[in-house]
Each structure stands twice: as C-alpha cells, then as structure tokens.
Amino acid sequence: MTDILGLINLQCPNMMKELSMKRPLASEPFGAKFRLMDFALSNMVNAGIDTVGLILPFHSRSVLDHVRSAKEWDLARKQHGLYYLPMDEEDEILHPNEGDIYSYYKNLRYVEAGQCRYLLISGCDVVANIDYEKVLHFHRKHNANITLVYKKQEADCPGEGYVLKTKANGHVTAMKKADAVKKDENLFLGSVLMDSDLFLRMIRRANIGGKRKFLNDVLADNVETLRIFGYSFDGYAKRINSINSYYQSSMDMLKLENWRDIFHQDNRIYTKIKDEAPAKYKEEARVTNSLVANGCIIEGTVENSILFRKVRVGRNAVIRNSIIMQNTNIGEDAKLDYVICDKDRDIQPEAILEGTEKEPLCIIKHEVR
Numbered sequence: 001m002t003d004i005l006g007l008i009n010l011q012c013p014n015m016m017k018e019l020s021m022k023r024p025l026a027s028e029p030f031g032a033k034f035r036l037m038d039f040a041l042s043n044m045v046n047a048g049i050d051t052v053g054l055i056l057p058f059h060s061r062s063v064l065d066h067v068r069s070a071k072e073w074d075l076a077r078k079q080h081g082l083y084y085l086p087m088d089e090e091d092e093i094l095h096p097n098e099g100d101i102y103s104y105y106k107n108l109r110y111v112e113a114g115q116c117r118y119l120l121i122s123g124c125d126v127v128a129n130i131d132y133e134k135v136l137h138f139h140r141k142h143n144a145n146i147t148l149v150y151k152k153q154e155a156d157c158p159g160e161g162y163v164l165k166t167k168a169n170g171h172v173t174a175m176k177k178a179d180a181v182k183k184d185e186n187l188f189l190g191s192v193l194m195d196s197d198l199f200l201r202m203i204r205r206a207n208i209g210g211k212r213k214f215l216n217d218v219l220a221d222n223v224e225t226l227r228i229f230g231y232s233f234d235g236y237a238k239r240i241n242s243i244n245s246y247y248q249s250s251m252d253m254l255k256l257e258n259w260r261d262i263f264h265q266d267n268r269i270y271t272k273i274k275d276e277a278p279a280k281y282k283e284e285a286r287v288t289n290s291l292v293a294n295g296c297i298i299e300g301t302v303e304n305s306i307l308f309r310k311v312r313v314g315r316n317a318v319i320r321n322s323i324i325m326q327n328t329n330i331g332e333d334a335k336l337d338y339v340i341c342d343k344d345r346d347i348q349p350e351a352i353l354e355g356t357e358k359e360p361l362c363i364i365k366h367e368v369r
Contacts, residue, residue: 004136005114005196006044006052010037010063011103012125015159015241018362019342025240026124027062029325029343031253031263032293032306034271035066036240039129040122045073046267047132049120051080053110055103058087072270083110098212104199105207111196119199121215123190127249128237129262129269130191135231139193142170144229146198146219149191151237157181159241162188162216164230172228175220186230189237192219198226236261247340247360250306250323254289276309284315293326300330314349321357339363 010026019028026037037054044052052075056063067073070082085107111119118139120132130149139147150164157180164186165174181187192215206218222228236258238249252258263269276295281287285298292302295310300317307313308325314332322339330336331349338355341347341363355361 002048002050003116004047004049004118004120004132004193005111005116006049007055007104007107007111007119007121008037008040008044008052008124009055009100009103009121010060010124011055011057011100012123016243016246018243018364019340020365022059023062024057024059026057027066028240028246029308030127030246030250032291032308033274034269036127037063037066037124038269038271039127040124041067041070041073042269043128043130043132043267044120044122045075045270047120047136049132050075050077051083051114051116053083053085053107055107056084056086060086066272068272072273085110099214099217101203101206101213101215101218104203104215108200108203111200114196116196119194119196121192121194121199125240126189126191126237127240127262128189128233129235129265129267130189130233130237131267132191132193135191135193138170138229138231142229143227145226146192146194146222146228147231148172148175148219148228149189149193149231149233150186151189151233153181153183153185153187156183157187157239157245159239159245161239161241162220164188166230166232170229170231172223172230175216175223175228177216177220186232187239188216189233189239243340243360243362244358247323247357251304251321253291253306254304274309282315285313300332308343322360 012025014025028036069076075082161181163178166172206213240246279292279296282299286301289304290302291306293309296307298313299315300313303320305319305322310327311324313330317330317334320337322336324341325343327343328345330347334347334351336353338360339353340360342365
C-alpha cells in the first residue's frame with residue numbers, strides 16, 4: 001500500500017502526570033514490554049506503508065531512544081522509511097500552541113515530498129490493532145474525501161472525546177466534542193485517512209484562522225461540506241487519557257481474548273528488541289494470571305499483575321493487581337496491591353503500598369519506598 005503516507009502526531013497531551021512529568025504519552029510503557037507509540041507505528045507498517053513521519057513532542061529523548069533507526073518496524077531504509085519531524089522553532093518551546101494545526105502546517109513539506117495520493121494520520125493514545133487495509137478499501141468503496149475510524153463504546157468512557165453520528169452506510173452526519181463518552185456512542189479513535197491534496201488545502205486554510213485550532217475541530221466544521229465517512233472498528237480499542245484508563249487497559253491484557261485480539265493476530269505489534277534471559281522462578285515463587293517479561297527473578301507471590309523486564313521480586317513479597325515497570329526491585333516481605341510503579345525503583349523490605357482499582361497508587365521514577 002505504497003500510495004499512502006503515514007503521519008503520527010506524538011504531541012498528544014500526557015494525562016498521566018502522576019507517573020512522569022517529562023515522559024510523553026507516546027513512550028509510556030504498556031503490556032510488559034511495549035510502548036504506546038508501538039501500536040500506531042505497527043498498524044501503519046502492517047498495512048504496507050513504507051514512509052512514516054513522527055511529529056515529535058518537546059520531551060522526545062525517550063521516543064528517540066525507543067524507535068532509534070526503526071529497524072524493528074522495517075523502516076530503516078535508504079529510500080522512504082522513518083522521518084523525525086521535531087520542534088525546531090524557539091517559540092514552539094517557549095510558547096507552545098494549544099492546538100495542533102500549526103504542527104501540521106510546518107510539516108506540510110513532508111506531505112508534499114511524499115507524493116502519495118492518501119495520507120493516514122494517527123495519534124498515539126489508543127491501544128488497538130487496526131487493519132488499515134480494510135480502512136482503505138472502505139474509503140475507496142464509498143468514494144470518501146475523509147474516513148474516520150471509530151469504536152462503538154460498550155460502556156461509559158470518562159474524559160473528553162469526539163463522538164460521531166453516522167448513517168447506516170457510514171456517512172458521518174455530525175462530529176461533536178463531548179466531556180464524556182457514553183455507552184453505545186461512537187468514539188473517534190484519532191485515525192484519519194484522507195486525500196493528501198485535501199489535507200494540504202485544509203491545513204493551509206485552517207492555519208490562517210489561528211494556531212489554536214485542532215484538526216478534529218476542522219474536520220467537525222466540514223462534516224456538511226465534504227464526504228466524510230466513519231469506519232466502525234469492532235476489535236479491542238481503548239483510549240488512554242488518564243491513569244485509570246491506563247490501568248484498566250493494562251489489566252484488560254490479562255484476559256486471554258483481549259491479549260489475542262491485540263498481539264496474536266497476523267498483524268503483529270512490534271517494539272524495540274532487548275535481549276534478556278528468560279524469567280526465573282525460584283522454588284518459593286507463586287505466579288497466577290500475570291504477564292511476566294524476560295529478565296525477571298521472582299521469589300515471592302505475583303497475582304493478577306504485569307511485570308516488565310528485569311523486575312526482581314524478593315522472598316515472601318506479595319504483588320497483586322499491580323503494574324511494575326522495568327528494573328524495579330521489590331524487597332522481601334513487601335506487600336503491593338493496586339500499585340503502578342514506574343521503572344528503576346527500589347521498594348524497601350516490609351513496605352506496604354496499597355491503592356484502589358479506581359485510584360491505583362503511583363510510585364514515580366527514582367523514588368525509594
């Protein structure tokens with residue numbers, strides 16, 4: 001599918017400041033060894049898109065360290081491949097814009113140079129394995145100017161979002177911003193497939209009107225004048241817009257049907273390769289319903305939890321309903337329940353740390369407990 005140019009906006013606001021003030025949402029760890037940006041990037045590559053641009057956030061070190069040359073995504077190429085689109089103006093850093101139109105406007109040259117008929121735009125705040133080839137077929141079948149990917153919600157979804165109203169054939173009749181998305185409403189997942197020429201004209205016109213605009217608002221303003229269709233995605237998809245949504249989506253991966261829907265399809269989710277020894281379970285270890293990454297050493301009890309690479313669980317320690325990120329040491333006899341622990345932590349022996357399902361306790365980076 002070389003007639004599509006990929007563009008991923010990694011400047012999504014990070015609503016999980018409890019974990020890190022400087023780490024962008026794109027590089028938040030997920031599912032024992034992945035990062036949130038892996039889903040958007042892998043979905044594009046799986047669709048045969050060989051040119052992808054990453055609009056970088058201000059704090060981009062972790063993004064660059066994770067993606068590197070993009071070899072794992074087969075984008076380390078002499079022609080086409082991965083393009084980094086960084087902030088390169090002082091005013092962008094000192095006085096960041098509230099909207100995202102200017103970020104697209106200053107990178108229009110990337111779209112023009114790509115010389116592709118279609119442009120696929122995505123954010124980095126959705127956990128999903130989307131087959132964009134099906135989206136393209138839908139787009140062509142309906143002779144659409146713009147196709148938006150949405151998910152009909154199975155339950156109420158807290159936090160702001162854009163809701164689509166569609167006809168039976170998928171034609172979008174309304175796109176509105178909601179303070180909270182209710183059950184059975186169509187939540188826009190942030191993926192947009194459109195003609196490149198239309199994108200160029202739309203962004204140039206919107207930039208004249210002001211830099212505080214968002215692309216989603218521009219799309220909503222054009223519902224009545226353009227052929228905008230909605231593609232209904234029926235697989236697992238959850239938007240990460242809070243600590244609670246991050247925790248719930250992570251816990252969803254402990255259910256086999258969700259794990260298979262995301263990771264065990266023909267379309268794989270790729271990530272940075274790190275060679276580690278297999279996890280080691282000592283004689284006293286007890287592990288149930290958990291994801292345990294390579295390099296872990298477990299001497300205690302782990303239940304209904306996610307352990308990233310190189311986590312060490314001390315003797316008689318008990319971890320339940322928790323997410324423990326890489327290079328963390330859990331001391332002997334420690335007790336953790338409903339905890340999200342960022343990487344490189346030391347949890348002292350006999351420590352007792354407890355949160356709740358709706359408000360998990362967050363332990364920030366470099367903190368000793």
